[in-house]
Amino acid sequence: MNWEALALTLRLSLFTAAALLVLGLPLAYWIAFSQRRWKFVLQAATSLPLVMPPTVLGFYLLVAFGSSSPLGRLWTAWTGHTLAFTFAGLVVGSILYSLPFAVQPLVNSFLAIDPKLIDASRVLGASRLATFFRVILPLSASGAATAVALSFAHTFGEFGVVLMVGGDIPGVTRTVSIGVFDLVEAGNYAAANTTSLVLLGVSFAILVMVYGWNRGAWPRAPWA
Amino acid sequence: MRSSQVLPENGPPRRARRALLSAAVLLLAWSAGGRSRAGYWGAGTAPLQAFFPTPGAGAARQATAKGAPAGELTISAAADLQFALRAVAEGFERKSGARVRLVLGSSGNLTEQIEHGAPYDLFFSADVEHPERLEREGLIVADSLFVYAEGHLVVFVPKGSPLDFGKQGLAALAEASVRKIAIANPRFAPYGRAAVEALEHAGLYPKLEPRLVLGEDVSQTTQFVVSGNAQAALTAESLMFAPGAQDRGRYWVVPPADYRPLAQAAAIVARSGKQPLARAFLAYLEAPAGQAVLARYGFARPEARR
Numbered sequence: 434m435n436w437e438a439l440a441l442t443l444r445l446s447l448f449t450a451a452a453l454l455v456l457g458l459p460l461a462y463w464i465a466f467s468q469r470r471w472k473f474v475l476q477a478a479t480s481l482p483l484v485m486p487p488t489v490l491g492f493y494l495l496v497a498f499g500s501s502s503p504l505g506r507l508w509t510a511w512t513g514h515t516l517a518f519t520f521a522g523l524v525v526g527s528i529l530y531s532l533p534f535a536v537q538p539l540v541n542s543f544l545a546i547d548p549k550l551i552d553a554s555r556v557l558g559a560s561r562l563a564t565f566f567r568v569i570l571p572l573s574a575s576g577a578a579t580a581v582a583l584s585f586a587h588t589f590g591e592f593g594v595v596l597m598v599g600g601d602i603p604g605v606t607r608t609v610s611i612g613v614f615d616l617v618e619a620g621n622y623a624a625a626n627t628t629s630l631v632l633l634g635v636s637f638a639i640l641v642m643v644y645g646w647n648r649g650a651w652p653r654a655p656w657a
Numbered sequence: 658m659r660s661s662q663v664l665p666e667n668g669p670p671r672r673a674r675r676a677l678l679s680a681a682v683l684l685l686a687w688s689a690g691g692r693s694r695a696g697y698w699g700a701g702t703a704p705l706q707a708f709f710p711t712p713g714a715g716a717a718r719q720a721t722a723k724g725a726p727a728g729e730l731t732i733s734a735a736a737d738l739q740f741a742l743r744a745v746a747e748g749f750e751r752k753s754g755a756r757v758r759l760v761l762g763s764s765g766n767l768t769e770q771i772e773h774g775a776p777y778d779l780f781f782s783a784d785v786e787h788p789e790r791l792e793r794e795g796l797i798v799a800d801s802l803f804v805y806a807e808g809h810l811v812v813f814v815p816k817g818s819p820l821d822f823g824k825q826g827l828a829a830l831a832e833a834s835v836r837k838i839a840i841a842n843p844r845f846a847p848y849g850r851a852a853v854e855a856l857e858h859a860g861l862y863p864k865l866e867p868r869l870v871l872g873e874d875v876s877q878t879t880q881f882v883v884s885g886n887a888q889a890a891l892t893a894e895s896l897m898f899a900p901g902a903q904d905r906g907r908y909w910v911v912p913p914a915d916y917r918p919l920a921q922a923a924a925i926v927a928r929s930g931k932q933p934l935a936r937a938f939l940a941y942l943e944a945p946a947g948q949a950v951l952a953r954y955g956f957a958r959p960e961a962r963r
Contacts, residue, residue: 495884495886496884498884498886498887499884499886500815500885501884501885502885505885505886513836514836514837515836515837515885516887517837517881517886517887518837518886518887519822525946553667559889596873598886600837600839600870600872600881600887601842601870601872601873602869602870602871602873606870613843615842615844617765617769618763618765618769618842618844618845619765619844619845620765620768620769628753
């Protein structure tokens with residue numbers, strides 16, 4: 434078992450899940466409550482990674498990171514290196530790749546809140562921001578937990594994007610899924626099996642947690 | 658109470674289910690239409706034929722092609738042969754009337770696929786070890802294995818790169834401006850193995866190892882430079898003759914004495930049902946016409962034949 438790859442993958446999943454919670458809350462709020470006529474276009478764009486091949490995303494990321502794109506040149510001038518083949522590059526790719534897994538549960542739980550509660554908060558003088566943090570967010574704790582868990586799990590099993598922009602560097606971009614791919618390519622089935630079992634176990638444990646949480650099988654935190 | 662928050666139980670799911678159902682019905686209707694129309698529009702011309710190939714279609718094409726050994730040949734080839742073998746295949750197609758399909762990948766990957774019953778007729782590796790492994794496993798036709806060419810390792814850099822390999826050799830890679838060097842994964846790609854050997858030979862490996870990024874095969878390795886993400890790649894010379902390659906960068910041939918020769922072997926896959934056609938292809942490759950194409954893509958004639 435390659436512990437370095439496992440630690441790296443856990444770190445990548447944690448960073449991505451945390452970033453997606455921060456980015457996902459305002460995005461989901463807008464999708465849930467905006468009255469704009471064309472908001473479904475943004476909704477569709479957010480869901481794109483669900484149906485788009487990871488190779489397409491990886492390809493565009495590679496081009497965007499490279500020295501032929503203005504964005505890539507700007508980043509290189511700023512940091513001295515390209516985003517491809519770096520941990521930061523993988524985080525950027527994973528955020529895009531797991532976006533719907535964070536936004537969708539948040540939107541659903543926002544929409545499930547009784548609008549009367551939100552209206553009451555506003556009528557009683559609380560600002561939009563205060564209403565969000567004191568009414569909407571506490572009532573959506575379970576949705577937020579699902580969003581974090583699902584984006585964590587989805588990033589944990591990510592493969593195509595990492596293969597396209599990672600460069601397979603041990604300890605930096607060689608995630609568990611890439612490690613499995615390498616082991617199979619090299620014909621080392623025993624090691625591939627061990628690693629795959631760990632990946633399978635972790636992914637299953639996360640999903641059991643999510644579904645258990647949503648069924649109310651476990652006691653809730655006081656704030657939930 | 659909050660179990661309903663994640664998936665609201667009313668309205669949307671039912672609507673979604675209805676939408677899914679109608680989509681499925683539409684798809685079914687379309688596919689059924691496709692089947693019946695394929696014959697109506699004639700084999701090969703209907704675009705839907707591509708989605709719903711009928712078993713007889715290949716045979717029909719065989720019968721209409723002129724020349725003796727017609728049919729379709731599926732060749733799995735190491736990624737360094739991407740352009741060279743396509744050129745050879747085009748010549749063979751013109752001569753024989755057969756059709757050739759190329760499946761490209763790293764030699765290790767393709768070997769795995771053949772071990773799991775991939776339907777290839779011929780296997781062109783970028784080394785001798787992988788075909789030999791298949792020979793030991795009895796998966797290739799006995800005595801069909803032969804060394805068809807010798808590949809060369811090159812350093813490929815973007816067009817504006819200041820590196821001067823003519824003067825410094827591989828040591829130019831140690832310049833600070835070279836942040837990432839792409840090589841093929843040495844664990845299963847022969848050119849990756851050769852790249853590591855060449856760097857070790859030059860005494861640069863310990864110093865440059867932190868800069869290495871691994872491509873899945875030589876194609877991806879080369880493409881890391883083309884996309885502007887790596888400053889140099891150690892890759893196959895044969896890919897330098899791709900259309901448009903000269904516009905993207907320049908290359909320097911690594912002295913062949915710096916790494917174990919990249920002798921490349923081919924063999925007929927034992928499961929193939931088209932062995933006469935496969936033999937015809939190998940004969941064409943060995944003939945002057947085929948060898949000339951390989952030479953044009955930088956492959957050397959192997960010194961010793963097995």
